Amino acid sequence: MPLTLPSPRTLTDTEVPALRWGVIGTGIADPFVGAIHAHTRQRAVAVTARDAAKTEAFARRHGIGTVHTSVSALVEDPEVDVVYVATPHPLHHEQALEAIAAGKHVLVEKPIAMSAQQAREITDAGRAAGVLVQEAMWTRYLPQSDVLRQVLADGLLGDVRLVRADFGFVFGFDPAHRLWNPELGGGALLDAGVYPIAFASSVLGPPDAVTAAGSLAPTGVDERADLLLPSAGANALVSTSLVARLPITASVVGSEARLDVHSPFFGPTGLTLTTGSATSEESLTWRDTTFDKLNEGLSHQAVHLAAYVAEGRVESPVHDHAEVVSIMATIDEARRQLGAAGVPGAGGSGM
Structure with a gap:
């Protein structure tokens, strides 16, 4: 019999809700936001980061209307549905917990935290709050x-x-x-x-x-x-x-x-x-x-997150x-x- 490979079961953006994203950090977030804006209906609507000038430039580059001066202001923003934590990993634990406490779904860059204990605290908090917690393992x-x-x-x-x-x-x-x-x-x-x-x-x-x-x-x-x-x-x-x-x-x-x-x-x-x-x-x-471009594939994880939110999930079924x-x-x-x-x-x- 000839060799065959199965076709990928793809999820299209039109099948999922268009969520409003708040972004913390402007490093890896740059290709991510570019990818979701180019290939999905997901939209970054707010951003905050440590360097004010870089944050303003990031917002202009991606057409983001709101620049917050603190993480607390961003996670409390009623116009934000999901928070993308894209800061260096020592900050993930505190920022993810703050977003969860504000009732936001979170996508946290990899590694999700600095230890298994911190990862467990984040995922337990998300489950208790009834919000989706997903690590950004885009693969x-x-x-x-x-x-x-x-x-x-x-x-x-x-x-x-x-x-x-x-x-x-x-x-x-x-x-x-x-x-x-x-x-x-x-x-x-x-x-x-x-x-x-x-x-x-x-x-x-x-x-x-x-x-x-x-x-x-x-x-x-x-x-x-x-x-x-x-x-x-x-x-x-x-x-x-x-x-x-x-x-x-x-x-x-x-x-x-x-x-x-x-x-x-x-x-x-x-x-x-x-x-x-x-x-x-x-x-x-x-x-x-x-x-x-390779990084355009970052858009897939955002589409899946939106689907999981629509399904009422608190964790990714494939991770x-x-x-x-x-x-x-x-x-x-x-x-x-x-x-x-x-x-x-x-x-x-x-x-």
Whole structure:
């Protein structure tokens, strides 16, 4: 039989309500707001950030009518339906809780917090308040991720034996920069490692154990980490780094076939399904050609969030609260094993 891949089950913007978004932060929020304005009916209507001049410029660039001078003013704005927390991750916990307390749905940039304990507090608060809490793990909402879910559900790979994923880049050491500063949530695991760890989790679920090897920067943050994550008879091998140019690919290897996610695996790229032996392989490739630019794929997570709000959900069905906390627990434990600075204390890892 010829190789086939299932078609992605896409969700169109016309199927979901047009929500009014309040934005906290102007860094990663810039491509996100650009994407939702270009490709959806979701609209950013208010923004706040620390630098007043940059915030005003951001508002002009994206046609945002309201600039608030504080987080409190933004989350209390009756014209805002959902708050996008797009600040550095040490601020996520406090700002997400404040938005939830104001009765707002929240999309919180990854990692959702600095520890599993903080993640649990955010998700528990959202559930208690009856509002949606979603981590901005945009990969989960891409068409290729739906293809992967169908491939796994249909058993096309056979018994899954191995998952591999990596995300690493070279960033010059600067102790004052957030990537290298423990007080600013620095380190490879929190910034980049959350992607491959989340990918492994999406296939295998929470690991039965965590074994981490790597090295620390002079500031005490993890500069690189390689993790072994066994689960349900399979292993995941994930790597992350601030000092090595990793290929940024992901693979799921089964007893019958292998599925490779193209680089960078966390964005809208493509998939290749391969079967056969080393001397007689057969492969089939699917590519996502929807957008011209990678970051335009950020719009998918906003459309799904709007759908979940309309359905009255408090968590994402493809990235639920328990998994969000579990991924943070894996990061906590890996950082603890490496001896990284700023690791949460007892009760923080959740392992």
